[in-house]
Amino acid sequence: MKGYSKPLILILSVLAVDQLSKFWIKLNMTLGQEYKIFGDWFIIHFTENNGMAFGLEFGGETGKLALSLFRIIAVIGIGYGLHYMIKRKYHRGFILNVALIFAGAMGNIIDSTFYGVIFSESTWFEKARLFPAEGGYSSLLHGKVVDMLYFPIIKGNFPTWFPIWGGEDFLFFRPVFNVADSAITVAVALILLYQKHYFKEEVVEPASYNSEVVED
Incomplete structure (x- = not known):
């Protein structure tokens, strides 16, 4: 298990924060409800999306299924890559960033795979219920991803020109x-910022030659 402990702890920590925050939002807030945390520039605002990160959409029900399956395949690939990097002793910072990406991808996969089955529909007037007697609001792999972090830091108007x-x-x-999106974004940013540090090329020392001249 040497080398796996820190990435595993990071993955489990991100998943715990991500899923606990989403469960709390689903069970305690109606769709569109919000709480202002720091004035008007940090707001907990409950919304859901059917597609990709940051509320982007992707191709209706068929697209949703394709995206969920793609996510699962991608996270399997990332998990294998993470295992390979740990075994080959890649830079520790790079490994932890890949672990963040893995955790973020897994967090949103849990939403899209299971939330439609275990939760009732969140509406503008009614909070969701966990394991409703009538069944969930959708089928396996068709759940909606829960989002809640909203930072409308700067408001204004574009000049007329x-x-x-x-x-x-x-x-x-x-x-x-959400937290999962944040983990992926932070990890990608850190990889871009520190790529030269993470991927240093080894300097190969020139072979030493015998200074003596060998005569025939």
Whole structure:
């Protein structure tokens, strides 16, 4: 187990925070409900998406199934890659970042795979229930991903002379996301920032030659 402990602890920690926060949101908030944490720039806002990270959509029911299956295949690949990197003693920072990506991908897979089966529908007027007698709101692999982290830090309007969006409202940061999305985003950012450190090329010393001249 040498080399596996820290990545495993990181994965389990991220999954625990991600799933506990999603369960609490589903069971205690109605769709669209929100709580202001730090003024108007950090808000817990309950929403769900049928597709990818940050609320992006992907191709209806068929697309949803394809995306869920793709996620499962991808996380299996990431898990195998993580095992390979640990065995080959890759840079510890890089391994932990890949573990973050694995945890984030797994967190959203749990939503899309099981939430439709174990929860009732969250609506604007009614909170979800866990293991409802009438069954869940959807089938296996068709669950919705729970999002709640919202950071509308900067609000304003584009100037009228601005191309395409001139005069329209401006909001940064608009997407609502979750802990799993955050783990993936942070890991990718760190890999990009520290890639030269993670992937240092070994400097091969030139072979030493005998200084003596060998005569025939």
